[in-house]
Amino acid sequence: MIASMVRIRLQRRGKRGYATYRVVVADGHAPIKGKFLVDLGHYNPHTDAFEVDAAAVNEWISKGAHPSDTVHNLLIKHNVIKGEKRMLWHPKPAKAEAAPAA
Numbered sequence: 001m002i003a004s005m006v007r008i009r010l011q012r013r014g015k016r017g018y019a020t021y022r023v024v025v026a027d028g029h030a031p032i033k034g035k036f037l038v039d040l041g042h043y044n045p046h047t048d049a050f051e052v053d054a055a056a057v058n059e060w061i062s063k064g065a066h067p068s069d070t071v072h073n074l075l076i077k078h079n080v081i082k083g084e085k086r087m088l089w090h091p092k093p094a095k096a097e098a099a100p101a102a
Contacts, residue, residue, distance in 0.1 A: 005029075008060060008067040010043065011036060020044045023052050023071060025060050043074060054080045 005028035012032065014020040021043045024036035038060070041052030057080055061067070067075060069086045076085055 006037070006060070006063075006065040008040065008057065008065050008071050010068065010071060013042075018046065020046075023057075023074075025065055028066075050074055050078050052078075052080060057081070 006025060007028045008023065008025050009032075010021040011024045011026070012019050012021055022036075022039055023041045023043060025038045025040060026034070026036040030036070038056065040056050040060075041050070043050045052075070057075065061081070069088050072081075072083075073085045073088070075081045076083055
């Protein structure tokens with residue numbers, strides 16, 4: 001039997017045009033707005049308010065939970081964990097200049 005991956009991720013809350021997020025521990029296959037195991041805190045990107053239970057986050061990571069890339073970067077930014085931030089996007093490769101027609 002393969003154990004399902006447990007993720008620490010954001011769950012969208014709030015109203016249209018003004019999203020806020022919960023930081024939750026959920027099964028990796030569960031829907032984004034579906035069931036979760038534990039609510040660890042919240043994040044408001046409009047005010048940059050980020051509050052989590054640091055001890056609980058570290059405990060879940062030690063149990064094998066993987067934070068999503070965004071949560072990983074937020075945890076590093078707010079000194080909950082140490083490490084390198086992950087690249088969330090990659091710039092488009094520059095197009096080679098076309099040779100002038102002679």
